[in-house]
Each structure stands twice: as structure tokens, then as C-alpha cells.
Amino acid sequence: MHKFRLIGRIDINNENVVKGKCLEGLRKIGNPEEFASRYYKSGIDELVLMDAVASLYDRNSLIKILKETCKNVFIPITIGGGIRNLEDIQEALNAGADKVAINSQGLRDINFIKDAVRNYGSQAIIGSVVAREFRYSWEAFIDNAKHRSGVDAIDWAKILEDAGVGEIMVTSIDRDGRMKGFDSKLIKTVTESTKIPIIACGGAGSASDISSMINETNCDAVAISSILHYEHTSIEKLKDSLSKNGVQIRK
Amino acid sequence: MKIAIIDYSIGNVQSIFNALSLYDIEIVITSDKNTILDSDALILPGVGAYKRAMEELKKRDLPNTLSDFIKTGKPVLGICLGMQLLLETSQEFGASNGLGLVNGKVVKFSDKIKGKLPHVSWNSLLNASINWDDGLLDGISEEDDFYFVHSFICQPRDSKNILAYSNYGGENFCAVMQKGNIYGCQFHPEKSSKIGLKVLNNFIKISSK
Numbered sequence: 001m002h003k004f005r006l007i008g009r010i011d012i013n014n015e016n017v018v019k020g021k022c023l024e025g026l027r028k029i030g031n032p033e034e035f036a037s038r039y040y041k042s043g044i045d046e047l048v049l050m051d052a053v054a055s056l057y058d059r060n061s062l063i064k065i066l067k068e069t070c071k072n073v074f075i076p077i078t079i080g081g082g083i084r085n086l087e088d089i090q091e092a093l094n095a096g097a098d099k100v101a102i103n104s105q106g107l108r109d110i111n112f113i114k115d116a117v118r119n120y121g122s123q124a125i126i127g128s129v130v131a132r133e134f135r136y137s138w139e140a141f142i143d144n145a146k147h148r149s150g151v152d153a154i155d156w157a158k159i160l161e162d163a164g165v166g167e168i169m170v171t172s173i174d175r176d177g178r179m180k181g182f183d184s185k186l187i188k189t190v191t192e193s194t195k196i197p198i199i200a201c202g203g204a205g206s207a208s209d210i211s212s213m214i215n216e217t218n219c220d221a222v223a224i225s226s227i228l229h230y231e232h233t234s235i236e237k238l239k240d241s242l243s244k245n246g247v248q249i250r251k
Numbered sequence: 252m253k254i255a256i257i258d259y260s261i262g263n264v265q266s267i268f269n270a271l272s273l274y275d276i277e278i279v280i281t282s283d284k285n286t287i288l289d290s291d292a293l294i295l296p297g298v299g300a301y302k303r304a305m306e307e308l309k310k311r312d313l314p315n316t317l318s319d320f321i322k323t324g325k326p327v328l329g330i331c332l333g334m335q336l337l338l339e340t341s342q343e344f345g346a347s348n349g350l351g352l353v354n355g356k357v358v359k360f361s362d363k364i365k366g367k368l369p370h371v372s373w374n375s376l377l378n379a380s381i382n383w384d385d386g387l388l389d390g391i392s393e394e395d396d397f398y399f400v401h402s403f404i405c406q407p408r409d410s411k412n413i414l415a416y417s418n419y420g421g422e423n424f425c426a427v428m429q430k431g432n433i434y435g436c437q438f439h440p441e442k443s444s445k446i447g448l449k450v451l452n453n454f455i456k457i458s459s460k
Binding site: 001002003004005040043045070071072074075076093094095096097098120121122123124166167195196197220221250251 | 263265266269270272298299300366367368369370371372373374375394396398399400401402418419420439441442443444445447448
């Protein structure tokens with residue numbers, strides 16, 4: 001029986017774990033290697049390390065963090081934020097990443113995503129959709145949620161699927177960091193518009209937020225941050241509650 | 252004890268190196284024939300496209316080296332795409348020939364499965380009524396989960412070569428195979444937490460015999 005995946009998302013800036021609300025007002029809250037190692041030991045299924053600023057300086061420090069993390073964390077690791085060319089992908093994979101998440105550069109040039117899939121396989125490429133809700137729809141944002149792309153977020157998910165990515169991570173800007181539940185309508189619309197695995201991100205505040213979102217949306221994984229970073233619960237307790245709520249999860 | 256990880260610019264060799272580094276053995280990442288033949292065991296990693304992987308192996312004359320190594324009776328472990336390459340053919344992007352070290356083919360999950368592709372998830376193993384004790388799956392139970400990411404599955408011709416199945420979307424597929432000294436696992440032991448490391452440790456034990 002295949003299991004629902006609980007992914008720990010760690011946003012990084014200047015060698016620090018950072019977290020804000022709605023992807024803004026980032027506060028430094030710890031050491032990335034220490035967070036990664038702790039979540040691994042507590043049974044997280046996968047990790048996403050996100051470069052929150054994506055400057056060239058940060059790229060080098062992120063690769064250093066990744067290399068160190070991979071020495072004692074034996075679960076899949078995704079790198080994201082500021083991936084701009086095939087060399088960036090190669091460097092991340094060589095350092096021990098299993099997948100890279102791409103958003104902005106893909107929106108600027110979809111051929112980059114296609115080339116990435118051709119070179120490294122769809123299993124290595126996660127398409128990232130960062131969406132903000134407007135009255136009747138969602139728009140895809142770029143550059144760590146700073147700029148509008150003018151592209152409908154659901155269309156962006158479909159374009160990513162057509163370009164061959166293996167999974168899509170959907171982040172709700174509105175829900176990020178608030179711990180008051182997911183934008184289930186957004187996640188549901190994406191899962192209904194695509195056939196590949198979907199990772200829901202933004203808003204997890206409790207096990208029941210996660211299980212009710214799963215019931216409503218048919219998504220395959222969830223990426224969580226604040227709820228773990230601020231120790232509102234532990235991974236063990238979260239998995240225990242999800243299991244009691246009928247979610248198939250790795251023990 | 253020396254284990255060689257075959258380096259043919261396809262796949263995340265660093266993760267396998269890191270995982271094996273936990274144990275007191277010598278590890279080399281290589282495509283050199285003499286270094287490979289001199290090792291006590293081999294790991295063939297691999298992710299991505301079947302056809303390109305075969306081309307990269309051929310560029311380095313590795314199909315011949317692998318076949319020579321297997322004749323010595325020392326163990327080989329193919330991981331994910333590395334396992335699929337051990338079979339004769341694959342349907343991925345038309346048809347491609349594999350290494351042909353185990354009879355059988357690689358096919359896509361059927362259209363009938365109730366699940367999305369690729370199959371990206373942690374999944375458990377089902378015993379194919381073969382005793383797991385003292386082998387690659389020594390100490391593993393049907394409760395344990397491993398990390399899988401793939402859209403194609405191995406179909407060894409002889410079902411006796413199937414050590415464990417797994418089930419995705421209602422379809423049973425070969426998750427672990429063994430033919431004599433040739434082993435393959437569809438999941439990534441180096442990415443499957445403690446239980447995956449146990450499988451790698453079992454492989455080291457087999458290699459030390």
C-alpha cells in the first residue's frame with residue numbers, strides 16, 4: 001500500500017532557517033542542518049530546502065548546507081529557489097539532491113523545464129506553482145512571491161505537466177505561515193486539472209487541517225514548515241493523528 | 252571489503268556513497284574495468300532515461316565489464332533504473348535493449364492502475380513466498396516502507412527471480428529481484444531511511460561471505 005507523504009519544508013536565507021507569513025517578513029529561526037537532521041530522525045518522509053532569496057551568494061551556501069545534510073539524512077531531498085540553468089541543476093544533484101523545484105525560470109522560458117526533464121528525467125524535476133487568490137481565480141507569482149507573472153496558476157500547473165515534470169508543488173501565498181488551514185479549493189482545482197502527483201503547501205496548522213484537505217482534494221503529499229519549526233506539534237504526533245484519521249502514512 | 256559504485260554520469264552516486272560510508276568498508280566510485288573487477292561487490296545506480304543510460308554504459312565498455320564481473324560470482328546490486336537495466340529490453344520511449352543479465356523486460360504500469368504516475372511514494376513489500384532470511388531482505392517485514400519513484404516496472408520472465416512484490420494502484424509489481432549473485436531493487440535503499448540502510452547492510456553482509 002502506498003503512503004501519503006509528509007514533507008518538511010525548510011526555507012533558507014544566509015545560512016539560516018527563515019519563516020514568515022504569506023512568504024513575507026522572514027524571521028531567522030535556526031540552523032538548517034540541525035532542523036533537517038532533527039526532522040529526519042523524527043520520521044519526516046522527505047525534505048524540501050528552499051532558497052528564500054535566491055542570490056548567487058545564497059546558492060553557494062545552500063549547496064554547502066545540502067552536502068552536509070546528505071551525509072546523515074537518508075530520505076529524498078529537493079532543492080528549490082533560484083534554479084536558473086542546467087548547471088544549477090547538475091550542481092544540486094551532484095551535491096546529493098534528488099530533485100529540484102523550478103518556478104520563475106520556467107515561467108520565463110518553458111524550454112528550460114523541457115530541457116531539464118530531457119537531461120535529468122521527470123523524477124528529478126518538480127514544477128513549482130506559487131499562487132495568490134484573486135476574486136475568481138489564482139495567479140502564478142514569481143521571484144519568491146514578489147512579482148505577478150500574469151499567468152493563471154491552474155494554467156501554469158497544466159503547462160508544467162505538459163512539459164514533463166514528475167510532480168507539482170502548489171504553494172498558497174495567502175495561507176503560507178498562518179497555520180489556519182490549506183487553500184483546499186486551489187489544491188482541488190489543481191488535482192482535478194492534472195494527472196501527476198501534487199504536493200500541497202501553505203497553511204498546515206494541525207493534523208485535522210491536513211486530513212480534511214486530503215479528503216477534499218486527492219493530493220499526494222503535503223509540505224509543512226511553521227507547525228514544525230515553532231514546535232506546535234511533533235512529527236510523531238502528527239503521523240499518529242493522521243493515521244487515526246485514516247490517512248495511510250509511513251510509521 | 253571493497254564495493255564499487257559504477258559511475259556513468261547517470262544517477263545520484265553521492266547519496267549511495269554517503270549511505271555506504273556509515274559502514275567499515277572501502278568504497279570507490281569508478282567506471283574503470285580493473286578497479287571494478289578488483290572489487291568484492293558492485294552497485295549499479297541510475298535514474299532518468301533507459302536509452303541514455305545504456306548509451307552511457309556502452310561508451311565506457313561497461314556492459315562487457317559487468318558481464319565479466321558477474322561470471323566471478325561476486326554480487327551486483329542494481330538500484331531503480333540500475334535494476335531495470337539488468338533486464339533484456341525496455342518499452343520506455345519505443346524499445347531499447349538492456350544488459351540482458353536477467354531474462355525479462357521493463358514495461359510501463361498498466362493504464363488500469365488506480366494511481367497517478369510516476370509512482371512517487373513510500374510503499375511496503377509483499378513476500379513472493381521466498382524466504383527472506385540471510386538474503387538481501389533479511390530482517391525486513393511487510394510493514395516496512397521504502398521510497399519508490401518510477402513509472403516503469405521490471406517483469407523478470409522467471410517468477411522465481413522475484414524476491415518481493417509491491418502494490419501500486421491495485422497492480423502488483425516486482426520490487427526486488429534476485430538471480431544468483433545478481434540483485435535489483437526498484438526502490439532507493441539509500442533514500443529509505445533506516446530500513447533502507449538495513450538493506451544496504453544486508454548487501455554488504457552478502458558481499459563479505
